[in-house]
Amino acid sequence: MSIAPEQVVAPARDAVLFRSSPARTFAVVSVALIVAYVAVSPIVGWITGDSGDPWWVTALQAVVIGACVAGTYALSARAALPTWVRVSAGGLELAAQDSDPILLDWADIAAVVVRRDGLRTVLEVVPADLDSVHPVQGADHGDPALVDTPRGPAYTADLTQIWPSPGALRRELDRRMRAAGKV
Numbered sequence: 001m002s003i004a005p006e007q008v009v010a011p012a013r014d015a016v017l018f019r020s021s022p023a024r025t026f027a028v029v030s031v032a033l034i035v036a037y038v039a040v041s042p043i044v045g046w047i048t049g050d051s052g053d054p055w056w057v058t059a060l061q062a063v064v065i066g067a068c069v070a071g072t073y074a075l076s077a078r079a080a081l082p083t084w085v086r087v088s089a090g091g092l093e094l095a096a097q098d099s100d101p102i103l104l105d106w107a108d109i110a111a112v113v114v115r116r117d118g119l120r121t122v123l124e125v126v127p128a129d130l131d132s133v134h135p136v137q138g139a140d141h142g143d144p145a146l147v148d149t150p151r152g153p154a155y156t157a158d159l160t161q162i163w164p165s166p167g168a169l170r171r172e173l174d175r176r177m178r179a180a181g182k183v
Helices: 022-048 055-074 166-179
Strands: 016-020 084-088 091-095 102-104 109-117 120-127 146-149 152-158
Touching: 016 166, 022 055, 084 166, 091 109, 091 120, 109 152, 109 166, 120 146, 120 166
Parallel strands: none
Antiparallel strands: 016 084, 084 091, 091 102, 109 120, 120 152, 146 152
């Protein structure tokens, strides 16, 4: 298990925390599946010949199937890995998919990109120099994943389950990068 953000002292008082939320993922996926099941059921019933079940049976089936599939997804190996990003005047802290947290000062960040990759939202943080990356504490799991991008090596994090939202994180990052003179 990686270090929780509560176990790490924030680099500044104005820190804003974004963290993965399996409960939010469960709610969103289950509602989407319930709506899809209820919307498609009349079409399937018409094609296969209506079984004559009352409407509440279809609704109950939708809730059971939505809850089971969403629960499985929310607790799956990839979804259960904790991710958190903390943004403050002191820099950007990142612990992605069960990695050890790292800290980058704003001056040490060359670029920050929040982009879509299929159904996922991905954060890419390109450090100006890999030697400027500071481990926050501990060294059990290693740094977040590094990928090669056109801008250079970047730390990545899956933001699909992040709360408040990837959009709110993007706005906060834009504000901090502008304040640091990086935009």
